[in-house]
Amino acid sequence: MSDLSTQHRLIPTALEAVGTACAVSRAVQANLAQLCEVTKDDRSPVTVADFAVQAIISLSLADQLDPLDRLIVGEEDAEVLRTDKQALIRKAVLEAVQSWRPQVTETEMLDAIDACNHDGSGDGFWALDPIDGTKGFLRGQHYAIALGRIENGKVVAGVMGCPNLSIDQSFPLGEVDSEGVMYAASEGAGAWEFADCNATSSPMRILAQKYDASRPLRFCESAEKGHSNRGDSGKIIDAIGTEGEPARLDSQCKYSLVARGQADGYLRLPTSKTYIEKIWDHAAGLCIATEAGAIVSDVRGNPLDFTQGTRLEKNRGVICAIDGLHQKIIAAIDSLSIAKE
Incomplete structure (x- = not known):
């Protein structure tokens, strides 16, 4: 092997x-x-x-x-x-x-x-x-x-x-x-x-793609509106200065798109203040994406914390993106005051 x-x-x-x-x-x-x-x-x-x-x-x-x-x-x-x-x-x-x-x-x-x-x-x-x-x-x-x-x-x-x-x-x-x-x-x-x-x-x-500011960036998000705040996603994409609608599909397959270089970022933005992500929704995808060279964090840029039982109690939302773009996404979230407590 x-x-x-x-x-x-x-x-x-x-x-x-x-x-x-x-x-x-x-x-x-x-x-x-x-x-x-x-x-x-x-x-x-x-x-x-x-x-x-x-x-x-x-x-x-x-x-x-x-x-x-x-x-x-x-x-x-x-x-x-x-x-x-x-x-x-x-x-x-x-x-x-x-x-x-x-x-x-x-x-x-x-x-x-x-x-x-x-x-x-x-x-x-x-x-x-x-x-x-x-x-x-x-x-x-x-x-x-x-x-x-x-x-x-x-x-x-x-x-x-x-x-x-x-x-x-x-x-x-x-x-x-x-x-x-x-x-x-x-x-x-x-x-x-x-x-x-x-x-x-x-x-x-x-391997995930390398960041290149000269090419169009490709994002993906959930096919279901209730799983991620599409309005906030649009604001982030606009702030970064790229165009085009994100590819929308179900499941952790989105992590694999970033991992294999087919997408540059996957945004899962909070739709409510009370929803807490489950560990089974992210564990496998996170490992595959990070080992391919991408960065995975919550919307504040903090690593996902798997020490809290079955839920990611200390995190809100998930950002998976290539190195270089991930930092820009987190900066845009902060400047736009997205997902503030």
Whole structure:
């Protein structure tokens, strides 16, 4: 695996788990209409995918890792899934998991989902977002499977599958690629790209762009208005002196666009004074972007603090940008009095 041999010791296991989950989630997404018809619930496909991916990653890590190495802070728990009202959803989740491992029982699946109940304390754990970008998933567009490794309050490794994102940067972002791409990074070992969401494909090193004031800058932000303050984004972009609308897509895939040099900045600006970011929404993406040479901080320029349990209690908003541009964004936020307390 070339220089990947210096990656974090748990990266191979995480790559295999996320790659498997990408294939299963893609099959669920391809079956959107049928799932909605069977369950009579328009949101059922993303519910099925969320639970199935969490179960698959939980079981995969349990297969290969010691108990202390497989602690997971997961976004989901199986309490609702165990109820009679959710019988059809539960059956669909089990079928999705069994498409990967036919012998898994319903009890094993539910217990695997509930095993992802770590509270974000201690020396080491994983932060998992099984389907990041739920609305993108339901639209048949971009989503991510994001698994970040946190040790002693610091993100030290990350794996992210982007099942609908093309490895070919000339491919339109608004269109879906049938093969997808997966990313892995760990502290001090760089960021790497895997074609087809396949852990056994030949990895390619990725690097963020260098800042160049003479060229147009490219930004990206969430496809959902409620996830970031677009008005403030526009003010920042104007203040920096560049033109053009940001590319808009769902999920942590935006971190990978900056990491692989396809975008220069990703802005996630607060839409309210009370919202606090969740660790699983940023851990994997942060590691991949920073190892590719980008800078990630909150809107004040402070590093994201992963010592506060499951939420980024000490931070507001997130800025991911190439070196040179990041400093200009933070200066613009300050001068425009954006996201003041």
